[in-house]
Amino acid sequence: MIRVLLVDDHVMIRAGLERLLDQDPGIEVVAVADRGALALELDAKMQPDVVVMDISMPDMDGIETTRRLVAERAGACVVMLTAHTDRGRVLDAVDAGALGYLVKDADPAALIAGIHAAANGDAPVDPRAARAVIDARARPIGPVLTERETEVLALVAQGEANKVIARRLTISEKTVKAHLTRVFAALGVTDRTQAALWAVEHGIGESAERVRS
Numbered sequence: 001m002i003r004v005l006l007v008d009d010h011v012m013i014r015a016g017l018e019r020l021l022d023q024d025p026g027i028e029v030v031a032v033a034d035r036g037a038l039a040l041e042l043d044a045k046m047q048p049d050v051v052v053m054d055i056s057m058p059d060m061d062g063i064e065t066t067r068r069l070v071a072e073r074a075g076a077c078v079v080m081l082t083a084h085t086d087r088g089r090v091l092d093a094v095d096a097g098a099l100g101y102l103v104k105d106a107d108p109a110a111l112i113a114g115i116h117a118a119a120n121g122d123a124p125v126d127p128r129a130a131r132a133v134i135d136a137r138a139r140p141i142g143p144v145l146t147e148r149e150t151e152v153l154a155l156v157a158q159g160e161a162n163k164v165i166a167r168r169l170t171i172s173e174k175t176v177k178a179h180l181t182r183v184f185a186a187l188g189v190t191d192r193t194q195a196a197l198w199a200v201e202h203g204i205g206e207s208a209e210r211v212r213s
Helices: 011-022 036-046 060-074 088-095 110-117 127-138 149-156 162-168 173-187 192-201 204-212
Strands: 002-007 027-033 048-054 076-083 100-102
Touching: 002 011, 002 036, 002 110, 011 110, 027 110, 027 204, 036 060, 036 127, 036 192, 048 110, 060 076, 060 088, 060 100, 076 110, 088 100, 100 110, 100 127, 110 204, 127 204, 149 162, 149 173, 149 192, 162 173, 173 192
Parallel strands: 002 027, 002 048, 048 076, 076 100
Antiparallel strands: none
16 A cells, blocks of 8 residues: 655645545555645654655745655655646756656546556656756756867966967967957856856866866
């Protein structure tokens, strides 16, 4: 028997979900919560096999509730059930520790199947949510710099002046300044000090050794 905790702040939705899940002989709804704080209390007390979690709640949203729940109980299994399929919400839920991500307008059978899958250690994800994750992971992380711009930034991180950078890369100072203008725009900084700090934090300054050779 899969023991489930339902978390949703809408009374009618909670009641409808409870009726739906009670139709499955392999699922038992052991508790319901209308807010994040109560969900944490009930999870600690009941230790359900699966927590079905809404995202939008007034006191503490489902993402923060999931983050705390997973931190407080090792092995907690949370499946988000929400109307949101935007990339940001999906990624935040996954990063918070949710095992699955299902959507409220899906076929009811998909929810039941998803709970069974989660209880078995699988990760049920609605195709729309999966698409959002794939699209996000396919995008480059952070600003996109050309190889030359990265070389210039690496030397800036080493404290080199434009004249020295130009000589080492065999380009003009004017070209160095042009590269820096594009680098500043890509990083969202306004001067070379900020750019240098960004480069050091992201390990780009280490590539200066390759520039020297």
